[in-house]
Amino acid sequence: MFKTRKALAALGIIAILAAYSGTTFASSEGADVSPDAALAKLMDGNKRFVEGKQAQKDIGDNRRTELTKGQHPFAVILSCSDSRVPPEHIFDQGLGDIFVVRVAGNIADSVELGSVEYAVEHLGSPLILVLGHQMCGAVKATVAGGKPEGNIGSIVKKIAPAVKKAKAQTKDKDKLLDAAILENTKNTATTLTQKSAIIKHLVEGKKVKIAAGVYNLATGRVELVEASSAGRAEGSDAASQSHEHAHAEHSHAGH
Numbered sequence: 666m667f668k669t670r671k672a673l674a675a676l677g678i679i680a681i682l683a684a685y686s687g688t689t690f691a692s693s694e695g696a697d698v699s700p701d702a703a704l705a706k707l708m709d710g711n712k713r714f715v716e717g718k719q720a721q722k723d724i725g726d727n728r729r730t731e732l733t734k735g736q737h738p739f740a741v742i743l744s745c746s747d748s749r750v751p752p753e754h755i756f757d758q759g760l761g762d763i764f765v766v767r768v769a770g771n772i773a774d775s776v777e778l779g780s781v782e783y784a785v786e787h788l789g790s791p792l793i794l795v796l797g798h799q800m801c802g803a804v805k806a807t808v809a810g811g812k813p814e815g816n817i818g819s820i821v822k823k824i825a826p827a828v829k830k831a832k833a834q835t836k837d838k839d840k841l842l843d844a845a846i847l848e849n850t851k852n853t854a855t856t857l858t859q860k861s862a863i864i865k866h867l868v869e870g871k872k873v874k875i876a877a878g879v880y881n882l883a884t885g886r887v888e889l890v891e892a893s894s895a896g897r898a899e900g901s902d903a904a905s906q907s908h909e910h911a912h913a914e915h916s917h918a919g920h
């Protein structure tokens with residue numbers, strides 16, 4: 666009996682420690698999967714979505730109650746706000762599975778970076794997937810040029826370097842938008858490590874992996890792409906990045 670009491674006492678201490686570590690943030694345990702396994706999990710979900718074979722998900726009372734104790738999303742998705750591209754559906758995931766940051770044009774400014782940092786640093790998500798998509802209105806507006814109204818200009822400004830890059834690649838107007846969408850997705854993936862010391866540190870320590878993909882509106886399929894081509898985000902204020910630095914960039918788009 667003594668042994669049992671001792672064991673119970675030990676458990677009590679663990680519980681107290683767990684409670685204390687949870688005071689600042691909801692949780693820092695993280696999802697119990699490797700970055701590669703997390704990516705595989707997402708792509709499996711996308712396959713189910715494409716085939717119309719969605720998994721039965723617990724999104725009811727029990728799961729909601731369970732999640733009041735904390736969240737351990739296994740992936741962070743940085744995607745466009747477009748109504749046709751909802752990450753939970755595209756990757757066939759339920760409550761508490763993915764941490765989603767959505768902004769028109771899937772750009773990464775300080776607010777988005779802060780959101781991603783929170784997920785990888787405090788929730789322990791091992792994967793960040795930047796998701797662009799076909800026919801993106803934000804990229805389209807940037808390609809069209811002109812002076813955008815209201816605050817849309819701040820989005821266009823972030824996408825402009827990708828459009829410039831795409832224009833250097835192709836003169837074909839039909840291909841230009843797709844090329845710009847691809848470059849913009851890659852640029853955002855590169856920005857994550859260039860503009861965030863927290864993310865860079867975790868990627869270098871192999872705790873976090875960055876992937877990039879483009880969503881096909883018609884098929885529903887997410888095609889993974891190289892997270893960075895030249896490894897250089899030509900953002901308006903990233904021009905000072907050296908090639909040497911860019912070379913050290915981790916660019917995983919593998920499977």
Ligand SMILES: [Zn+2]
Nearest residue numbers: 745747801802
């Ligand atoms: Zn879009």
